[in-house]
Amino acid sequence: MRILICDCSVDYSGRLTAHLPMASRVIMAKNDGSVLIHSDGGSYKPLNWMTAPCTISEREVEADEAEAGITQVWTVKHTKTADQLVIKIATVHDDISRDLGIDPGLEKDGVEAHLQELLAAQIEILGPGHRLVRREYPTAIGPVDILARNSDGVAIAIEIKRRGEIDGVEQLTRYLELLNRDPLLAPVTGIFAAQEIKPQARTLARDRGIECLTLDYDTMRGLDDADSRLF
Template sequence: MRLVIAQCSVDYAGRLSAHLPLATRLLMLKSDGSVLVHSDGGSYKPLNWMSPPCTLTVLEPDDAQTEAGVTEVWRVSQAKTADMLVVSIHHVLHDSAHELGIDPGLQKDGVEAHLQKLLAEQIELLGEGHTLVRREYMTAIGPVDILARDANGSSVAVELKRRGDIDGVEQLTRYLELMNRDPHLAPVTGVFAAQEIKPQARTLAEDRGIRCLVLDYDAMRGLDDSGSRLF
């Protein structure tokens, strides 16, 4: 990775056209050829950038550019899309290169997808004798997070949330209404499962005959072998 702090202006032409007036910025050149132009603020998003795969060509400024104070022109182009980023460098304040190596990458945890995977593996948390039918059971109005059967063989639809809010209860209610019209599935009972269930959501759910299940994520993860990367 090469880091350059330089006074520069930047032009981009691709899906849109964009221009950055002359100012001092960080130019990050990654080893895959991508270029990021960062200011000293804002969000994690660069002011402008070029995604890999792309190639950087250093050009000599023409007379008009030299006249304007440009000492170097970087032309970053992407073969596929014909997008182009042009960095006109006026003054370089810092320039250093660093060997970083390949990054092992981010390990995410705690999302709904993981909860769903864990609950599917530990389906007995729904109650003794429960068996998994499938995750993401498709209905006409969208996928039910988990479809299971209880000890009696009756269908159980599970709506899973990290935070159990009223919206989730409404969602599950719609699924249940639809599924109970299907003679192959009916009767279908509902389980609203979340790490945390808001009192209003619990009241609404129980009023509609939907069972609430608070999930202990840490305990579920502790029981899971494949998910215990972090410890």
């Protein structure tokens, strides 16, 4: 991984266009090919990013750019789409490169991990015709618990929690923003699944077009027959 703390501007072009004016930011270039631009705020959500697979090239600084204090110009191009970032770097405050090695991955709470396993095996809980694509679907900001498709072939990102709160909805929202930039997946809908979902989390999910699903852990494990209950 390479991390630059620098003054930079960023121009994105693709499905839309966006511009970040010159300011002090952090640029993260990961070994998987992804590039993320962060500010000193906004939690851990990047201001802009390019997911792998992509290529990074550096060109000569033009005369007018040099007069404006630009010292480097990076062009980050996605290899499967027309998306690209042009990063113009002025002052570099720090430049760090380090090999982080192979990450062992996120170890989830035992119940959350088991819920994920059970839902993946019983994906029909979502409705007839649903099929599993993959558990722990990788993205540049972390793995999505489950990626599935419904009977119409629409992709569904599922975030699973033991207790569903607002931060879980925010997490799923970030995954959806990223996944919907992939033309091979978009449009991607979201399902927030938990044993218990707080009212505030349901309200936020509804506002963002995310479906909520309450999971019955005992029934999914075959320890409780819901059909034979009196109440």
